[in-house]
Amino acid sequence: xxxxxxxxxxxxxxxxxxxxxxxHALLSLGHDVxxxxxxxxxxxxxWHVPRAHVRSFLPHGIASRLGxxxxxxxxxxxxxxxxxxxxxxxAARGVRIDADIIYGFSGVxxxxxxxxxxxxxQLRILLRGSSHIREQSDLLQAEERRVGLTLDRPSQWMxxxxxxxxxxxxxxxxxxxxxxxxxxxxxxxxxxxxxNPLGVNITQFQADVDALAARRKRIxxxxxxxxxxxxxxxxxxxxxxxxxxxxxxxxxxxxQFVGDFPSETSKLRQHAAPxxxxxxxxxxxxxxxxxxxxxxxxxPTLEDGFAAVLAQAVxxxxxxxATTNCSAPDMIAAGSSGWAVPIRSVGAFAERLRWCHDxxxxxxxxxxxxxxxxxxxxWIEMATEVIAYHDRWLQNDA
Numbered sequence: 001x002x003x004x005x006x007x008x009x010x011x012x013x014x015x016x017x018x019x020x021x022x023x024h025a026l027l028s029l030g031h032d033v034x035x036x037x038x039x040x041x042x043x044x045x046x047w048h049v050p051r052a053h054v055r056s057f058l059p060h061g062i063a064s065r066l067g068x069x070x071x072x073x074x075x076x077x078x079x080x081x082x083x084x085x086x087x088x089x090x091a092a093r094g095v096r097i098d099a100d101i102i103y104g105f106s107g108v109x110x111x112x113x114x115x116x117x118x119x120x121x122q123l124r125i126l127l128r129g130s131s132h133i134r135e136q137s138d139l140l141q142a143e144e145r146r147v148g149l150t151l152d153r154p155s156q157w158m159x160x161x162x163x164x165x166x167x168x169x170x171x172x173x174x175x176x177x178x179x180x181x182x183x184x185x186x187x188x189x190x191x192x193x194x195x196n197p198l199g200v201n202i203t204q205f206q207a208d209v210d211a212l213a214a215r216r217k218r219i220x221x222x223x224x225x226x227x228x229x230x231x232x233x234x235x236x237x238x239x240x241x242x243x244x245x246x247x248x249x250x251x252x253x254x255x256q257f258v259g260d261f262p263s264e265t266s267k268l269r270q271h272a273a274p275x276x277x278x279x280x281x282x283x284x285x286x287x288x289x290x291x292x293x294x295x296x297x298x299x300p301t302l303e304d305g306f307a308a309v310l311a312q313a314v315x316x317x318x319x320x321x322a323t324t325n326c327s328a329p330d331m332i333a334a335g336s337s338g339w340a341v342p343i344r345s346v347g348a349f350a351e352r353l354r355w356c357h358d359x360x361x362x363x364x365x366x367x368x369x370x371x372x373x374x375x376x377x378x379w380i381e382m383a384t385e386v387i388a389y390h391d392r393w394l395q396n397d398a
Contacts, residue, residue, distance in 0.1 A: 007387065008032045012091045012104035012112065014060070014084070015039070017129060018198055019105065020047035025199065025383035027053065036091045038064060057090045081157055084108055101390050103127060103173075106162050113168035121397070123390050126169035130305040131182035131325070133162045139303045139325070143235050151235055151264060171393065175306035176327040194389055197327060198306050199379030204288060205315035211292045212317050212367055219295055219364040225253040225357055228294035228318075230287065230309040231301075232260045233278070238300030238323065239265050244346045245300065245353070246275040252357050255298075258282060258290055291316035296356060301326050302343050311376045319366045321352055335374030337366040
């Protein structure tokens with residue numbers, strides 16, 4: 001599939017995030033894309049982005065990996081500005097002057113955004129993958145008080161830096177209406193915010209008819225429901241609430257977690273072991289097998305700009321039960337099966353799970369054979385929206 005007009009698009013991403021998948025989709029549409037990253041070009045190729053379209057700042061990637069192993073808060077406070085400024089300066093020097101669209105991730109865009117605009121028709125997009133950084137910080141600060149621990153949350157330096165980027169960018173792209181609302185709450189004009197949800201590899205995760213039938217049969221059999229959570233076992237992602245939910249309902253259903261285990265929850269992980277089957281992260285290609293053997297996807301996050309695992313679960317035909325502080329309400333509103341409840345509401349989560357246990361026929365009826373995957377979309381659709389936004393922006397600026 002090719003577009004009639006090819007645009008030059010530079011993507012600035014200090015890591016991977018969704019930058020590589022978006023670049024591949026844009027290239028597939030016939031656009032001229034360059035990815036500026038700290039990943040080796042050989043690694044970016046795994047996401048089907050040819051080396052010729054990658055500009056790599058490998059020393060920064062190495063320094064970032066080494067820096068992530070430092071435990072000293074004081075050292076981290078000194079390292080963060082140095083690393084972000086180094087990457088931002090490097091990226092700003094390499095962006096093509098005649099690029100039509102600059103799609104850059106927040107935190108490393110200030111130096112570029114302060115540069116004079118080489119052409120009036122160049123659109124400078126700032127992508128914020130989470131909620132407004134102050135909203136994120138406030139939520140994590142409240143969680144610190146609740147759990148009595150110091151958590152990984154945005155520094156004051158990063159908060160101030162990102163807020164300057166918000167003001168300098170032409171447009172701010174976010175991934176959910178929850179994230180959009182957080183920007184409006186913090187006084188960003190609504191017309192500068194664009195909701196452009198992530199894509200998902202639907203073919204990879206989509207459940208076939210046999211898997212859906214097996215899930216319905218399993219639910220109707222009366223066996224304990226199988227509840228799955230995938231992601232990071234962190235306080236930000238609702239780990240404390242996940243443990244409380246599992247502890248209260250473990251006699252009725254089984255709980256399984258797959259993902260990463262940061263040091264902040266090492267004690268909580270030990271406490272969770274009797275109620276949750278805890279599994280380390282697996283390759284993305286392995287995840288569909290976990291979704292296939294599950295009856296419901298549980299996601300009690302406190303703050304997520306989108307949560308790709310929710311899109312994967314929906315593609316797999318799973319009903320979702322998540323908080324309102326992520327993309328779940330958008331997916332449900334679009335027709336996906338599921339429920340969204342306020343954060344930190346363990347009772348509401350438990351009540352809904354009990355309903356699923358007590359009302360098996362009604363719950364099984366949610367496991368349909370619809371093939372249109374309501375509420376999610378492909379990477380091509382996400383990339384197409386970036387181009388469509390650029391066209392609208394040009395028209396409004398004319």
